[in-house]
Amino acid sequence: MAITALAVTSTTAQKYFTKEGNITFHAGTSVEDIDATNTTATCVIDAATGDMEWSVLVKGFKFKRALMEEHFNENYMESNTFPKSSFKGKIDNISSVKFTADGTYKVKVSGKLTMHGQTKDISTDGTITVKGGTITADSKFFVNPADFKIEVPATNKDKISNKVEIVVSANLAELKK
């Protein structure tokens, strides 16, 4: 219910929100493509403080192959036990983003990424694009499954990268009170 709480308290601070954020990852190697996309991630950005939050349901990642999706959920992410992944952090240089002026702004983001029940500090570069009152947030970063206690069996070590690329993109609209 954090979102509702935000809506109530956002009388002064400007917040942007979406429930239709896209998160795609590429976990494959030259041996095999392992790609999946989720189109129902939530993202909230506080334009005043730079606070940023993402949240996504792990079972919502769609794979082309059903078997891959099954393995992802059951063997790697254990999504029955850990149904959500999230990021809570900050746009460190929020003051350089002019939410009232159209343009593309380079940002630095740092915070805590939680998945598979493990939390790690991460930092990455991204862009905020302001256009006619809506904003787009884009970023790309890499994670190592081992850092989140996701075990890759020896037989699949050549198929699953230890540098999984995660691409996030969201079109956010002003959160109405």
Added chain:
Amino acid sequence: MLKKILIVGLILLAIGIGIGAYLWNKPHRTAENEKPVATLTAENLFVEFSETEQAAQGKYLDKTIQVSGTINNVSTTETGDTKVTLATSDMLAEIVCLMKAGENVSALTSGTVVAIKGICIGYNTDVQLQQCVVVKE
């Protein structure tokens, strides 16, 4: 003797390839032929998740459930899936239903009541169901 071993070997190989091909092309699990573990309204499902998320997860996560409610919106996601949203009493919260590929939603319009069966994947502002089908009366 050698011939027998060869024939048995070939049969095993054929079975192996058959199983491999089946697994590789295995269809996605959908709600279509599953019996719902619960039938409830969009509002009741939302209240259960927003008030007692852990308990609701235990009951519904990864299970097929049937939900009835008023349609807010029918749209297509960036990955080409059909999305039907059902209203709750909270302005910001909906039941989001991603339909199974090829499901016919031409009869669904905003403001009408529908029953949808889908696999529950959890709560993230919205309660989300996927691989959904429209339940015919």
